[in-house]
Structure formats: structure tokens, C-alpha cells
Amino acid sequence: MALIVHKYGGTSMGSTERIRNVAKRVAKWARAGHQMVVVPSAMSGETNRLLGLAKELAPQSHTDAYARELDMIASTGEQVSVGLLSIALQAEGMQAVSYAGWQVPIKTDSAYTKARIESIDDARVRADLAAGKVVIITGFQGIDALGNITTLGRGGSDTSAVAVAAAMKADECLIYTDVDGVYTTDPRIVPEARRLHTISFEEMLEMASLGSKVLQIRSVEFAGKYRVPLRVLSSFTPWDIAIEEEAKSGTLITFEEDEKMEQAVVSGIAFNRDEAKITVMGVPDKPGIAYQILGAVAEANIDVDVILQNVSHEGKTDFSFTVHRNDYARTVELLNTKVLPELGAEKVAGDTRICKVSIVGIGMRSHVGVAAAMFRALSEEGINIQMITTSEIKTSVVIDEKYMELAVRALHRAFDLDQQAS
């Protein structure tokens, strides 16, 4: 008998028919003797509907008081889900009980709409499990020290599930979603992409932060910190497949670097076109320019990703960085009005038609020449590299957006991901 946490996404909870299937699947696990905790998302579309209503009424300035009410409203989507799933389980003949985050309680800080979990009291849940009940807990939310409802931000239910699994020292946390695991890259772009049976926690973290949408990045960080065995698998397999088969499906995120994993130098190719590039041109080259530029950007709460400072030429240099496309216009305006005059730079140029492509692999640590192989593959396709950034287990390049698919396919082939057994 194990303690298992299941997490179901909004699509899996999208109708009463699908909720009934979730209930049958959970009942199967419970009947096999496992203690079951389930964390469902809101029914698909519900969170958007609720936030849409709020937006129609929104005040001009986005105060904390406003954010507090957004959480009050948005948290109801998951509350409906847990109640419905509990009822569906009771209809299956199971004992079940649902809890909102505040009832557990899942305690968070007071950063409304993007709160962070601080602690989870599992006494009530343990008592229910001991009494033979399936316990269903709302994802995405908690309660702050003042007794206000908080939410964890979009996709926060993954984090809730992992946090509950960590607090309860669950044997495994299964994330049921609409894909059947983590792939070497997006199969819609590279049909030869293969599902990975295992991926290391660090690789998963890079994949998540680089744009692979399978898991919310904070949930991966949480799993890493507390070493929660995490599996991503499909909720669209028939609910009555053999439990042994289901328990091995999808992709397991592991913490041990076994030999097999060492063999693959690159595990996957990640990419995104969410970023835009901004270049401050003709900056007088003196100490502190990076701080002068990026300090102002950070103060405006804008996240910067790739950063590049060119070699100086005749006492002047160019300074480039990327931001999320949603922040592009705001950043350019900020630079033009506040930073440029002070800095004595010539002008600000920008490009929203870029993309970032990355190779990720724990094997890169012990293999030399991996980045070089990447650059050669791109060069053979005639793709110009605009920016480069590296970490211990990944190398990313910024290129023209129109080459994105071509680059991903070329790299997938160059690193033998098409054939390789994982």
C-alpha cells in the first residue's frame, strides 16, 4: 500500500462525463489498496470565464485590494471541481471528502494572484485517509496569515499537487494531463519526437523554463527541493487499463542519474517565441552600464532573459537583452524616456520576430563540444545566430523566428534524438 497523489488538469475535468472517468480511475487505484489524495484543476474554461467577469468591472489601478478579490473569485473554479469529483467518487461507492485550500490548510504568503506556499498541515487529510476516504484538495490556492484566500498563479495546481505530495511524503505524484509524457521536443514540429521514459529533474527544470508546457516550472522546482517522485502521464487512456501498466506509462522525473541517462548527451530540444529582443545602441562603454539599463527594467518589474553585451568599438558598445513580448512596448518606452537620456546612448532598436531554441541534457556536463555541434548544425542550415546563452546542462540560441521549426528539426536530428532509445 502506497500513498499516491493524483493531479488532473482542466481538460480532464472538462465535463461531468470526464469527471466520472476521473472518479473511476481514482477508484481503481484506491481499490488496489492505495491511499489516494487527488488535486483537480478547475473545469477547462472556468478560470478564464471568472477572470473575464472581473476584468469587465476592473478598477483603473491594480491594487492589492483588487488582486485579493481576483483570488476570491478565481479560487471558486477549483472548489466546484473538488465537490463534483467527491460526488462522482461517492457515486462509485467510495468514501470521499473535498477540501478547499483554506480548510487543509495550505498556508501561503499574501502575494495575491501569485502566492507561494509556506506550509501544509496534513493532520486532517491523514485522519481521513486512515478512515478509508479519498481526499480531494483544491489546486491553485491557499490561505494567508490574515485568513484571506490566495491563488498561486496560472498552472498553480501542478504546484499544489507536488506540495501536498511533499508535505505528506507521498510515494509518487502522478500528473494526469492531455499529453502522454515529456517528449524530446514538440511532436507537432518534429513528427519523429519520442516520449522519454525518464528525464532528470534538472533537465525537466530547464525544459519547463525554456517553454515546454507540460509542467508548471514551480512544480518542478518544488519536486526537486523535496525530492518528490513525479510522473507525467495521459488522462485519456481508458480508465480501466491495468494499474501496473498505468503506473509505468508517461514520463518519470528522476533524481538519480543512472547509467542509461548518462548515455544521452542531449535529452531534448526546447523552444519558444514568447520573447522579443531589445538593443540599446551606441552606449558609452564605461563601468555600470548593465546596471543602469537593467536596473531600471527590473524596477519596472520586467523579467529579462538572455543578455548580451557586444565588444566595445571606439569607446561605444551595443547592449542587447530579451524580454517577454507582452513587456516589449513598455520596455522600449521606459528605455527611451528614462534610460537613454541619462545614459547618453544613441538609440533603442527592437525585434519581436525572434525565437529561442535550446538543447538540454545532463550529459552536456561531461561531454565537450556539444555547443559547437549545435552551432554547426544551425550553420549547415544557413541559420544566423543572434545571441547565445549557456548553462551547465543547456545551450540556448536566439534566432530569427522564421527559422524556428527548421532549427528544431535540424538539432533533433543532429543529436540523434530521432532514433535513440531513451
Next chain:
Amino acid sequence: MALIVHKYGGTSMGSTERIRNVAKRVAKWARAGHQMVVVPSAMSGETNRLLGLAKELAPQSHTDAYARELDMIASTGEQVSVGLLSIALQAEGMQAVSYAGWQVPIKTDSAYTKARIESIDDARVRADLAAGKVVIITGFQGIDALGNITTLGRGGSDTSAVAVAAAMKADECLIYTDVDGVYTTDPRIVPEARRLHTISFEEMLEMASLGSKVLQIRSVEFAGKYRVPLRVLSSFTPWDIAIEEEAKSGTLITFEEDEKMEQAVVSGIAFNRDEAKITVMGVPDKPGIAYQILGAVAEANIDVDVILQNVSHEGKTDFSFTVHRNDYARTVELLNTKVLPELGAEKVAGDTRICKVSIVGIGMRSHVGVAAAMFRALSEEGINIQMITTSEIKTSVVIDEKYMELAVRALHRAFDLDQQAS
């Protein structure tokens, strides 16, 4: 400066446009210097939508565990409403904060789906009011001693508003609804029906329990117990009408019997066609038959309204009573299978095509012959009376359903309600 509680029904909260109007109206009151607490219902249709989802998944037996989940689900409708109204008030430049029942807290017993309020802690609300905030509290719900969410049953938001007003000793509780007050009878049946400027608490209680749908009966009981000044008024007047005019509109439910009220012998005519009549025929007339029949019915949790035992004839009698039409088939079956054999009665007859018409008036206490005047008016229209029941301030008759409108019109005229100034 007064402490005022506003309650808005589902229709008044039915869209973001209407919520914006509610916010403007509340802001007007707050700007006039009043401390404002607002209790809104769920957006119209929302509670039905939520309970409809639950019903699609419902287990066969309706256990407490199931009822608990229904409350978990249904309570979210009001939670969305309070958040949206708080945002709309902030957009109007007001300070506002919303609370779910459990946050106040509004403590109830554990009778899920029909809980009763036990106590309200107003410390948090008072602190917010003192800080200049409008406080918005979910109707319809509370929290039990175990920390579970409970709901008060359909229409429970009226009760929540009155309970909050009672706990806070509010100066007045204004119930905004889709009618503009309490009428002498339903204007759809009697076009001459007039709005009452005042009605006594006891009359309102009779009107509510007799089928007038303006206020939930429990809210009237609560108002009576704690002497909460209660006003029913329309939420469809323009939000910017003068506050002095608005404060006098609708119908005030009063606790003092002033002279003016004494003048009207009958204040209103109530009616409903929700009941069915059941007659147990040929019952051996011996002590205890009422208990034998109605005891079994009560045990099955069926409410009985009008009761009539005929004069005995040759040692046998007939025993009639009315139940809600929804309980009719169940009651007849119960009598046939369990009560009849034991009792030695002849048979059970029933009639679902009846209605109950009542005259209500505090003046009936001190005026003789009011019931006789009622019977004469009905007799002049050729309407046969099947059952009669009286209390200190009302007389009800059960008649054939097809005469309902005719009887209401005849009585409205007979008691001078058409012309009388209220």
C-alpha cells in the same frame, strides 16, 4: 451616520452591468455618510447551474457526505458575487472588501443544504467599517463547528442579510429585489392590488408562510426575533434617485402597531397552489387516530399544513389534511401500505387540484365577524369551501384550484383593499 445592510437578489446581480449599478447605488449610500454592509446573492441562474452539475453525478443515496459536497459547490456562486461587487465598488473609487461566510465567520449547525445560523462574529467587519471600507459578505452560507462550508437553503441570502443586521444592530436592513414592495395581493391576479407602505412583522410572517414570495420566511422570523427594521424595495429604480426618496420607498416591516395599521382589518390576501389534499376515509373513531395517521407522516419527514377531522358518523369518521404537492404520491403510498391496515380505515382519497386562499390582518384580533365576511364573499361567488383553518391574524380556506383567481379578486374587493389608503 447609520449602519445600513443592503441585500441584493440574483436578478439584481445578474450581469456585470447590473453589478455596476449595485455598486453605484451602494457608493451613493456610503458617500452619504453611512457605514455599509452588503449581502449579495449569486448571479441569477448560477446556483441552478452548479446544482445541475452535481445532480448529473449524484450517488444513489443522498447521504450527509453528499449534502456536504453540494454546499461546497453551491456556496461558490455567492463567493464570485462578493468578489465582483467588491471590484465594482473599487472601480467606483470606494474602499471595499469581500468575505465568504467562513471568513466572517458566520457559524451554523451542520445541517448541510439547510443549515441554521448560530452566531456571527462581527469583529472583523466592524474593524473594516471603522477603516472606511464597504464590507461585502456572501449570502446563503456559513461554516460549521468542524470547519465545513454549510448553506442555508434556497433564498437563504435574505436570512444572511437579516442575521448580519441583527448581529451588528444595524439601523435598517434593506432587501433590494425585483418587486417594489409587499402588495395587498399579487398584482398579476388583481390589477387593483396596492403596495403597502408598512406591514407588521406578524402579518409579513403570515404572508410569507402563505405563499407570498417576496421574502424568505426564515428571514422574517429572524427579523422578528431580533427586531431588525426591514424594508423591501426595488433594485430597478435608477441608482441615482435621491437617497431620501429611496429610503422611504418599498414596504417597511414594522414592530409597532400604530393607529393607522389598526384601521385596516385585512392587510392582504395570500394564496398558493402548492398543496394537495388527502382524506383517510372510514376511520374507526377512537382516541389516537390523529396521532396514528400524522405520526407516520411526520416520521417520513413530510410537512402537514391544514388538518380537518370530520364529525363522527356511526362510529366512523373521515380525516383530511394537506401536504406539499411534491410529497403527495409518497404520502398516499405510505398511508396505503403502512397506516391503513393498522388503522382499519376504509380507503385513502386525494385531490391535487386544490388551492389555499388566506386573508391576513392584524386588525382581525379586535374585529369580530371577519371570517364570516370572508365566507359570505366566497359564497356569493358560488365557491365551495373544503377546509378552513384560522389563527389569530389570518383565516385560510382550501377550495377548488379553478376558483383561485376568482376568490382572490372577490376577497380583495370585499375587504376594501382596492381603494383603501394604506
